Amino acid sequence: MTRRFSADVAIIGGGLVGSSAALALRLAGLSVILMDKGFCGAQASGVNYGGVRRQGRPMGQLPLSQRAHQIWPQLNALIGIDGEYQRSGHLKLARTPEDFAKLEHYAETVKSFGLDLELYTGAMAKARFPWLSGNIAGASLCPDDGQANPRLVSPAFAKAARDAGAIVLEHTAVHAAVHTNDGFALQAGADCEITCRFLINSAGAWANKIAAGFDEPAPLSRIYPSMVVTEPLAPRLPVSLGEEGGGFYCRQVTRGNYIMGGGRGYALADPDFSRPSTTAALSVMKRATTLFPHLAGAHVIRFWSGTEGQLPDNNPVIGPSGTTPGLFHAFGFCGAGFQVAPAVGAILCDLVTSGETATPIDAFSIERFRNMSSQHNEKKGTHNEMVE
């Protein structure tokens, strides 16, 4: 038996972007169907590092990031849990004077955005953060950046959307989506036919198939972070830590575990599944023992990876389709989507309800790839810094 659904908006992909859009749209009074090929929030949105960070983002992302910064403290009201969100501060380390110069330059460049960055020389950094060790030429602290638990936050947005009246169809992959006279017609799962006025493509690393179906492929590739977590340890690391140039990032969660990452994992034979790389994990572990001598004797208990969408200019696609009215894309967050995702959901709601948004998103238009050849599709993302 065919199951037929109809709604104002259908959303393909129940990650944090799709789920927060679903929630925002429901709160705006529209009917919503949210579909995911697996569980909501189980891919990049749910298995990422958990950095809630503005520092280090390119200038073009900062208005978006600032909008998200206003949403994160409201999680309790929005989704019923705080998601372990805390404004712990994000400390970015420089290993060399050249890297520290980059941090100083960044702080100067983004001054007008109000991140309130605090710069420390190597000696000052070690005085201010006495748990720190190793070769540190300097550091930049963004005191109001922080961290949260993706494993809880992302599924909770989907649950909140459902509780607010969205129809959430998990394990329901979309096979076909076509534009019709009055909107869109979709086929999904074993037996679902869906009609809607607006369509949102927030299918993450799987989004390009949908975009290509509407004649606007993007050069989306996949990246696989490589994560390591220790056993729970006494609280010692108060901030979320990153490094200029990437390669290492680390935070200590409320439970006491140190979550650290760096380098890349790899895809399995089924490219929807990935594994962390042992080489990357060992390199991350080595860096952790250098930076934190107090971790000598600690054990790591698990490695993991996930699948994230990467675009060649390290910026996401957010905004209306260039080919199809009523279609909106939001994907390819290049390993840095967690913090901005709730704002992207809000922006998608703006676009659906009013056709415009106050947040500048022109730089993220899918049309910037219109004249790119398809060979970019296979290009590997190499920019490591953004994965946190």
Next chain:
Amino acid sequence: MNETASVVVVGAGPAGICAAKALVAAGLRPVVIDEGLRAGGQIYRRPLVDDGRSATDLYGSEAAKATRLHREFDALLPSIDYRPQTLVWNIADNQLHLTANGVHQRIGFQNLILTTGATDRVLPFPGWTLPGVYTLGAAQTALKAQGCTIGKRVVFLGSGPLLYLVAWQYVKAGGDVAAVLDTAPFAAKLNLLSAIRFDPRLVLTGMSYAARLVRRGVKLHYNVRPTGVDGSQHVEGLNFKSGAKTHSIACDAVAYGFALRAETQLADLAGCPFRFDDRDRTWLPATDDAGRTSCKGIYLAGDGSGIAGADAAEISGELAALAVIQDSGMAADPRRMSVLAGARRRKAKLRDILEKAFPFPQNWFDQIPGATTLCRCEEITVSSVIDTVHGNDLRELNRLKALSRAGMGRCQGRMCSAAMAEILASTQKLKLPEIGRLRAQAPIKPLPLSLHEAGS
């Protein structure tokens, strides 16, 4: 450069020893990697240093087998590359990742025989995390390897052949066994009668343990459900129901378990397909009669491929080695293989009967209070897991892990996932195979953060 071996055997229990022996007999020189200090596995574990106890002291009725396997393995030493005290913690791209003494090494393989064995299957009950509560396997290890008991006055609890065996070993070693509490009804034991024709020696020996315990004045109770452990810092007593009656026994240690669970994480990381096994109530790597998986060059033997016991492990270990030999284009005696395969099938039938005699405690969670710890690593209670299941209408085990944090700690679900699966299935009125299985992640056991590459 990383080395590549033609055959690697992981584990040196009865399956690993017999696999190595057959490989050496065919002229191969296998690498044998074992976590233990000395070969023998859990069942034929040797003391860390010889302490004057005889094989009969250590292994009782199984002394002759233990002595033979130890002797055979010692004789193999010049012909194998033996690496004791070495943990295999990951498999990727036909490479094993090892750690020994805090040093990381890799070794490639053309053929791999996994004989990773089993651990106790445990279920939570009120007080199970209190110091003084051990698994049956741990109680046995303390006795075999270290020559000590887990307490002065010990209660044995659970279901499975090990229950009576370990209790008897404690009595024989001079321990004070306060009681043996079987969670199954006495009637279940009558099933043993039909097992006699498959292995009379094993069944009669097994039955004799209960008789000997009674003769020594040890109280046996059937149909038991524990209701709590006395003591705030350490076990001081155990409370339980036997049928409608409630009892209380003073003791300073409890050993418990519900048969064994296969250690399958390496097979999972190697990419082997799994199948659900009704008897073991869990997912197991799928193999043919000889232990071949559908992954080229990967073979399984022993309890790690499904609980079948030590004698079956000897058979399946040799069979897997012969399969490696055959698949490598060398001569393997087909008659020997078919004899072994037949013997293995008979052991499997015996196992089916033993499972009826020592059944899994159905409806265990009907009487477990919600405040009981389910996942001891992450300190997650039974009710918190059930609330997560209800609150999110969960139907899949990995999702339950993600949302409840149960199974995310040091043991990575090795100890609690059986209980998690039972709770999820019973709460949602689903069958166990419908809720999936926890995906293995490297490292399969905790690794030192300071682990470094050999030579660096």
